[in-house]
Amino acid sequence: MKPVLKVRGLRYRYPDGTQALDGVDFHLDQGECVALLGANGSGKTTFVLHLNGLLEGEGSVEVCGIPVTRATHAQVRAKVGLVFQDSDEQLFMPTVLEDVAFGPANQGLSPQDAAARARVVLEQVGMSSALHKAPYHLSSGEKRRVALAGVLAMQPEVLVLDEPTTSLDPPGRRELVKLLGDLPQAKVLVTHDTELARVLATRAVFFERGRVAAEGPVDELIRRFDWSSEVQKSAE
Amino acid sequence: MHIPDGFLSPPVWATLDVAAVPAVALMARGARQEIEERRIPLLGVMGAFVFAAQMINFPVGLGTSGHLVGGTLLAITLGPAAASIVMTAIIVLQAFIFQDGGIVTLGANVVNMAVVGVLAGYLPYRLVSGAGARRDGDNPTSTRWRSSAIFLGGVLSVLASACLALAELLISGVPMPRRMLWVSLGLFLVSALIEGVITLAAVGAIERLNPLWVRSPKDSGSRALGVVAIAAVLLVVAGVVGASAAPDGVWSLAAQLGMSAQPPSWLHAPLAGYQVRNFESTWVRKASAGIAGLLMTYAICALAGRAMAARALTTRAGVRQRSA
Amino acid sequence: MHHVVVEQWSRGSSPLHALDARAKLGALLGFLIAISTTPPLAQAAFAAYAGVLFSALVAARLPLGAMFRRAALVLPFAATFALITWWSGDGARALALAEKSFLSGLAALLLIATTPMTQLLRALDSLGMPRPLVLVIQFLYRYLFVISEQAQHMRLASRCRQGPSAGRRSRFRAAAGAVGVLFARSWERADGIYQAMLARGFTGRFPAFAPARFRIRDGAFLVAVTAISVAIRVSL
Numbered sequence: 001m002k003p004v005l006k007v008r009g010l011r012y013r014y015p016d017g018t019q020a021l022d023g024v025d026f027h028l029d030q031g032e033c034v035a036l037l038g039a040n041g042s043g044k045t046t047f048v049l050h051l052n053g054l055l056e057g058e059g060s061v062e063v064c065g066i067p068v069t070r071a072t073h074a075q076v077r078a079k080v081g082l083v084f085q086d087s088d089e090q091l092f093m094p095t096v097l098e099d100v101a102f103g104p105a106n107q108g109l110s111p112q113d114a115a116a117r118a119r120v121v122l123e124q125v126g127m128s129s130a131l132h133k134a135p136y137h138l139s140s141g142e143k144r145r146v147a148l149a150g151v152l153a154m155q156p157e158v159l160v161l162d163e164p165t166t167s168l169d170p171p172g173r174r175e176l177v178k179l180l181g182d183l184p185q186a187k188v189l190v191t192h193d194t195e196l197a198r199v200l201a202t203r204a205v206f207f208e209r210g211r212v213a214a215e216g217p218v219d220e221l222i223r224r225f226d227w228s229s230e231v232q233k234s235a236e
Numbered sequence: 237m238h239i240p241d242g243f244l245s246p247p248v249w250a251t252l253d254v255a256a257v258p259a260v261a262l263m264a265r266g267a268r269q270e271i272e273e274r275r276i277p278l279l280g281v282m283g284a285f286v287f288a289a290q291m292i293n294f295p296v297g298l299g300t301s302g303h304l305v306g307g308t309l310l311a312i313t314l315g316p317a318a319a320s321i322v323m324t325a326i327i328v329l330q331a332f333i334f335q336d337g338g339i340v341t342l343g344a345n346v347v348n349m350a351v352v353g354v355l356a357g358y359l360p361y362r363l364v365s366g367a368g369a370r371r372d373g374d375n376p377t378s379t380r381w382r383s384s385a386i387f388l389g390g391v392l393s394v395l396a397s398a399c400l401a402l403a404e405l406l407i408s409g410v411p412m413p414r415r416m417l418w419v420s421l422g423l424f425l426v427s428a429l430i431e432g433v434i435t436l437a438a439v440g441a442i443e444r445l446n447p448l449w450v451r452s453p454k455d456s457g458s459r460a461l462g463v464v465a466i467a468a469v470l471l472v473v474a475g476v477v478g479a480s481a482a483p484d485g486v487w488s489l490a491a492q493l494g495m496s497a498q499p500p501s502w503l504h505a506p507l508a509g510y511q512v513r514n515f516e517s518t519w520v521r522k523a524s525a526g527i528a529g530l531l532m533t534y535a536i537c538a539l540a541g542r543a544m545a546a547r548a549l550t551t552r553a554g555v556r557q558r559s560a
Numbered sequence: 561m562h563h564v565v566v567e568q569w570s571r572g573s574s575p576l577h578a579l580d581a582r583a584k585l586g587a588l589l590g591f592l593i594a595i596s597t598t599p600p601l602a603q604a605a606f607a608a609y610a611g612v613l614f615s616a617l618v619a620a621r622l623p624l625g626a627m628f629r630r631a632a633l634v635l636p637f638a639a640t641f642a643l644i645t646w647w648s649g650d651g652a653r654a655l656a657l658a659e660k661s662f663l664s665g666l667a668a669l670l671l672i673a674t675t676p677m678t679q680l681l682r683a684l685d686s687l688g689m690p691r692p693l694v695l696v697i698q699f700l701y702r703y704l705f706v707i708s709e710q711a712q713h714m715r716l717a718s719r720c721r722q723g724p725s726a727g728r729r730s731r732f733r734a735a736a737g738a739v740g741v742l743f744a745r746s747w748e749r750a751d752g753i754y755q756a757m758l759a760r761g762f763t764g765r766f767p768a769f770a771p772a773r774f775r776i777r778d779g780a781f782l783v784a785v786t787a788i789s790v791a792i793r794v795s796l
Contacts, residue, residue: 054755074761082759089752092277094678094702106761111770132571132676136705137564154760240634241668242660243641246597264690273764276692277757278750280699285746287704288711292742294735295728304739313743325697329704332672332680333563335634335665340592410641411648437732441740449747 003027004064004079004158004186005051012046012057012210020046021057022210028158033187035197035218037227038207044190045085047207048160051188052080064157078107081151081185085162087143091135096127096146099135103154114153121153122146125179141172145179152183160188165196194222194229237401238330238345241338245408252404253343259351263320275318282314283322283329294434302430307349307397308357308389309435313442313449316358323350344404348397357393357435360385383436390435394428563705566630569622569673576620576674581683583778587785588671594789595663600656605796609663612788613670620674627669634665677701682769695766699753707746714738 005028012021021043028034036044049055051063053073061068063076084090093099100118105111122128125145135143144164151159164180165173173196180187180200191197197204197218204218206225214221222228244252286306293301310319327345330336337345364385402420406412412420443450570577576584591609598605617624638661646654672680677698685694718734726734 049755052759054758073758074763077759077761084752084756084759086749086752088706089749090756092699092702092753092756094681094698095676098678102757102767103760105767106763111768114767115770132678134567134702136702150760240637240661241592241596241664242638242657244596246593249596260693261690264692273692273695273766274754274762276695276766277699277753278747279696280701281703281707281746281750281753283696283700284703284707285742287700288707289739289742291708291711292715292735292738295731297728321693321696322700324693325700328693328697329700332668333566333701335631335668338592338664339588339668340596340664411645411650411653413644413648416644434736437736438739438743441736442743445740445744449743 002065003029003062005188006062007050007059009059010047010050010057010061011059012050012055020210021050023059024210024212026205026212028186028188030157030186031184032203033189033201035201035204036188036190036207037192037194037197037204037221037225038213042207043210044207045162046210048082048162048188048190051158051160052077052082054082078154079157081154081156081159083144083147083151083159083161083164085166087140087147088135090147090150091143093135095132095134096122096138097131100146100150100153103150107154117153118149121149124152125149126175139169139172140167141169141175144168144172144176148176148179157185158188159183159185160190162190163193164189164191165193192229194218194227197222237349237398238327238337239341239348239401239404240335241340243338243408243410244341244344244404248404248408249341249344252347253340256343256346256351259347260321260324263317263324263351279314279318279322280325282310283325286310286322286326289438294430294437296430296433302427302434304434304438305353305394305431307354307393308361308386308431309438311354311358312361312386312389312439313451315451316354316362319354319358320350323354326350344401348400348404352400353393353397356396357389360388360392386439387432387436390432391428394431395424398424398427565626566669566673567677570676572621572674574619574621574674576616576670579674579781580772580774580778581675581679582687582772582774583782584671584675585680585683585687586782588667590786591667591789592664594793595660595667598656598660598793600650600653602796603655605792606656606659606663608792608796609789612785612792613663613666616670620670622670622673627666627673631662631666631669634661638662679772682772685769686771691766703746703749707742707749710745711738711742714742 005026007024007026010021010024010026011019013019024043024047026047036047038044046055050057050061050068053061053068053070053076056068056070063079066072066075066079068076091099093102097115097118100122101111101114104114104117109117119128119131122131125148127142127145127149130138130142130146135146138146148159148161159180161180164176168176173193177196177199187200189197189201201218204216204221205212206214206221206227214224286304286309289304289306292304294303296302307319307323310322314322324346327337327350328342331339331342331345361382364381399421402417402424439450591612595606595609598609614624617627635658638658642654642658645651645657675683681694681698684697685691715738718738722731722734
């Protein structure tokens with residue numbers, strides 16, 4: 001199986017000096033789904049921003065065999081679809097249809113073709129009724145689905161989702177999980193939602209202070225790092 | 237200060253609509269650095285910020301609250317050309333969506349608030365800071381000059397746009413008894429002072445969060461833009477004064493063009509006419525005094541800036557000599 | 561009345577909704593200029609303008625009462641000047657000022673209530689408004705309600721936190737702080753938006769607006785309204 005993502009020795013230092021990533025190795029095969037777990041600030045989001053060239057660090061990052069450099073940004077961003085944590089920042093066009101058509105339009109499609117592709121993808125995520133609505137009027141779950149559609153419209157090979165189930169109500173969460181499960185692309189899920197990881201991911205990677213502390217089956221890592229979402233009232 | 241439709245006479249709104257077109261085009265194109273396409277989301281979001289910030293109450297005494305207008309704040313954080321475009325966007329949306337200000341009068345409102353208001357607000361800051369009075373924490377004098385420039389910018393921005401609006405209404409023949417005129421000017425002055433105080437406080441709060449957000453004028457706008465700005469403000473104010481000194485001329489012109497407005501009856505009544513003429517000369521005198529004051533203010537700012545720059549150079553030289 | 565309602569109206573359907581926005585803009589301009597230049601004594605003209613607007617409202621299937629109430633919001637400003645003019649002895653002009661304001665406001669509102677913002681912006685763009693300005697308006701509109709809501713929450717939160725005896729000075733400083741925070745969040749939001757744009761292939765130029773066709777019926781509408789406005793202005 002050809003790896004769709006290959007990362008070797010990735011290092012990144014923030015402008016203020018903090019070492020956010022300290023030598024990360026990572027690989028993702030076609031069709032795989034990997035969950036990235038770890039505390040806030042452990043480098044998970046910083047890491048995924050390197051996958052489509054939004055951040056540039058030391059080391060090598062390859063997407064479908066293409067090394068990620070300034071010259072290859074356009075190609076890479078067509079292959080890696082990133083769904084951000086903040087849907088309001090991701091849905092920046094005035095209406096749903098225009099937003100989902102933004103990606104295809106940037107890929108060279110005419111306005112009409114871009115809109116046509118947008119319609120198809122919105123149908124796929126179940127948001128056809130909201131074509132001309134303003135994102136302001138959508139619920140969190142609906143916004144998340146539209147953001148996903150905006151990314152799918154570019155026909156990527158890898159989906160990277162940063163905290164996809166945050167602020168979703170239970171039905172919204174269930175719908176999103178089902179939607180993601182049906183998608184054939186390889187996926188990287190940055191998440192605190194261990195249930196999501198359990199259901200969708202075949203493998204988990206645990207980040208700690210900018211490094212990969214462990215890698216393995218989801219259940220095993222959850223147990224090992226005491227990462228379960230279950231809570232109990234403290235004993236009297 | 238947003239002039240609605242129905243108040244300005246055709247010569248006035250038509251002239252301003254025509255004047256606004258090249259002004260906005262110049263802003264949209266000039267200072268490319270400020271308006272490159274990658275900055276457009278920032279400008280849009282900052283426009284939304286100004287709208288929202290206008291809702292925040294600033295208690296200013298006597299049980300009333302002031303609100304931020306925002307032209308000077310935008311100019312200091314985004315640069316004058318960008319601020320102009322953002323204010324224009326705000327005015328257009330206010331007119332269409334909230335019917336705050338008219339559509340035929342868009343030209344007038346844009347010239348008043350987005351062009352003159354923004355440039356008048358930015359000039360003191362540019363003149364003082366640009367020539368060398370940097371954000372110098374060790375030098376309390378230069379910080380004080382900078383703060384004064386920011387405050388002054390806020391004051392002048394509101395004062396200039398409000399007075400311009402008032403002049404446009406007067407030229408259009410909107411009747412205003414002398415007493416009401418002075419009350420209006422007084423209110424403008426109060427609003428202007430409030431804007432100065434609020435702008436200064438807001439810029440301070442923003443700077444504390446991230447000093448990089450408040451630009452050093454060195455990296456904004458060309459010198460040419462600065463000269464154009466001063467020229468524009470002077471021309472407009474001079475033109476307004478000239479026109480207001482002879483409203484009869486404007487009226488007869490309008491009548492000759494076959495446009496509606498017959499001069500209002502109060503202008504015809506003999507006693508009223510005498511009063512108006514009397515008032516006219518005082519108005520011209522007061523307006524000229526105002527312009528002179530404005531020029532002096534800008535001159536002081538420029539000189540202060542230059543003095544700061546000179547001092548900074550000698551201090552640096554002195555330090556270098558000592559360490560040598 | 562919140563703009564949300566007007567936005568909903570703009571997505572309705574009626575003969576007026578279906579017209580090209582450029583035609584509606586042009587018609588509005590002609591209509592406004594006619595109103596603006598009408599002499600104060602021509603009360604018959606004002607009645608005729610009102611009649612035209614009334615029929616347009618009916619054709620657009622918009623709720624009359626709500627529209628009138630919304631348009632009446634322009635009256636306070638007009639009322640001040642109208643009263644002054646009345647006291648100066650020119651009753652006719654006073655009435656005319658109030659009527660002109662109201663009719664102009666209602667006409668503008670009619671445009672907005674029958675034209676989604678996207679179409680309006682597209683029309684402004686094709687009529688020659690500088691592209692940077694159109695795009696800034698687009699983004700402003702998108703985030704207007706989001707950030708306003710944020711400001712509302714901040715106001716509420718600070719009111720809850722302030723003691724009843726909070727001095728003017730401290731409340732002033734709190735307000736300045738709120739503006740600072742709102743600025744910071746907005747700027748950071750803009751950074752996030754830019755990253756989201758890059759992630760979906762933004763190369764520095766925005767995709768062009770899809771062109772709309774100007775049909776004969778749009779031209780006919782424009783000509784008709786202009787002719788009616790001129791006729792009223794000249795003959796009444």
